[in-house]
Amino acid sequence: MSKKKMMIVSNIFLIGLVSFFMDMSTEMIYPIIPLYLTAVLGATPAIVGVIEGVAESVASLLKVASGYIGDRYQNKKRLAFLGYSASVLYKFVLLIAGSWGGVLAARVIDRTGKGIRTAPRDALVAQSSEKGKLGGSYGLHKMLDMAGSSLGALFAFLFIAFGMKYRSAFLWSVIPGVVAVTIIPLIREEKGAAPNRRRLDFRGLKLDARLKWYFAVLFLFCLGNSSNAFLLLKAQSRGFSTSEVMLLYLIFNVSASILAIPAGRLSDRFGRSRILIPGYLIYGLVYLGFALLTSKASLLILFVAYGAYTAFISGAERALIAEASPADYKGTVLGIYGMLQGFGLLLSSMIAGGMWNVWGPDAPFWFGGVLGIVSALLIAVILRSGKRRKAMSC
Incomplete structure (x- = not known):
């Protein structure tokens, strides 16, 4: 391996290592929080949806x-440092929060x-690849x-x-978060020629029509893609104990971690659509399985499959968007992608919480499942029509 290739791999590895420790820090407490809210602070699933939705909407505005x-x-690295520090x-x-308002x-x-770190970090990965x-x-x-999430x-x-105790768990989660922040100075950022410094009106940003349609379908899909907190509450409603719910969440993370690299490489070799369309299906x-199936064995399989969906979508979709973005605006377009996801999560979490309260715990999963299948079909049309136009122009 040449020195240049080693530098590229090491830079991507360092960026991934930051995410490893920060996600370890976050996931040490993320699956606990909905249980803490409902069991200790007396919050309802609707309030859990509001908390997740409002928090994600703030992130969306910043991406x-x-x-x-x-x-x-x-200054992508500086923004990443600021964003990761906020998560510490x-x-x-959280340690001093005594009500759901504090959470x-x-x-x-x-x-x-x-919201501050995601788009610059993803742009750094694209820049280093x-x-x-x-x-x-x-x-x-x-x-x-x-892998960090799994741990x-x-x-x-x-x-x-x-x-x-919950607060002891919150305190322990600080340690890997601090480790993540200390790694960031080791990451290299290429300082190329800066684009013309226009006002923040995006008039210099021109998106491909296919990418615009893809974003529209993505937003539709996100309306049914509610917070993972609802998956945990759903498992609890099916009779899993609190510790068993934690194990299910671990299985989901392990599944996504194992499949992430193969899925990303397959999208490089066979094309993004061959990974994205099955991923959305x-x-x-x-989600339809979560609505229909009740046995503990079936829910275990569904959490494994949900990890597969995460692995299929995450790498291929960000690669597709980065490749379709104007060279000087990759971070901006990846930010638009994150914004659409966040606003969708705001609405979907509120919709899911309301459906849960009114029609029961199966309703959000019927809604999300149907939207997932519809989105897969629409994405197939968009990506394949794009291939036909490209072939005709050759």
């Missing part, structure tokens, strides 16, 4: 701005950090990200299994 600022001022602060605020404030801080291997690069990053979920299970079938 486009941080992506654009990173493109314009070539989140754990300290909401903590989650807003955490999602603010995610070799030509033709972008899916694999995002797959490597996602594998490390989900965090394992800690969450151990916290619950050994009866650790898997999501739709998994």
Whole structure:
């Protein structure tokens, strides 16, 4: 391996390592929070939906701005450092939260950090990747990200299994978060020629028509893609104990981690559509499964399949969007992608919470499953029509 290739791999590995430790930190407590809200603070599933939705909407507003600022001022690493630092602060605020309003404030801080760091971080991965291997690069990053999530979920299970108090778990989660922040200075950012520094009106940003349609379908899909907190509450409603719920979440993370690199590399080799379309179909079938199936064995399989959906979508989709973005605006377009996901999550979490309260715990999964399958069909039309236009122009 040449020195240049080693530098590329090491840079992507360092970015992934930051995500590994931060996701370990976050997932040590994320699956605990909905249980903490409902069992200790007396919140309803609707309130859980409001908390997740409001927090994600704040992140959404910041993703486009941080992506654009990173493109314009070539300061992606600084923005990543600021965003990851906010997620460490989140754990300290959670420690002192004594009501669901306090948890909401903590989650807003955490999602603010995610909103600041996500687009610049994804742009750094694209910048560090070799030509033709972008899916694999995002797959490597996602594998490390989900491996950290898996380890965090394992800690969450151990916290619950050994009866650790919630606030003690929150305190332990600070340690890997601090480690993540200390790695960021080691990451290299290429300082290319900065684009013309236009006002923040995006008049210089021109998106391909196919990408615009893809974003429209993505937003439709996100309306049914509610917070993972509802999956955990659903498992609990099917008779899983709190510690068993933690194990299910661990299984989901392990599944996504194992499949992330192969899925990303397959998208490089066979094309993004051959991975994305099955990925969205898997999501739709998994959500319909959560509505229809009741046995513990079936829910175990569904959590494994949900991990497969996550692996199929994450690398291939970000690679598709980065490749279709104008060269000077990759961070900006990745920010738009994150914004649409966040606004969709805001609405979907509120919709899911309302449906749960009015029609019962199966309703959000019927809704999400149907939208997942419809989205897969629409994405197939968009991506395949794009291939036909490209072939005709050759």
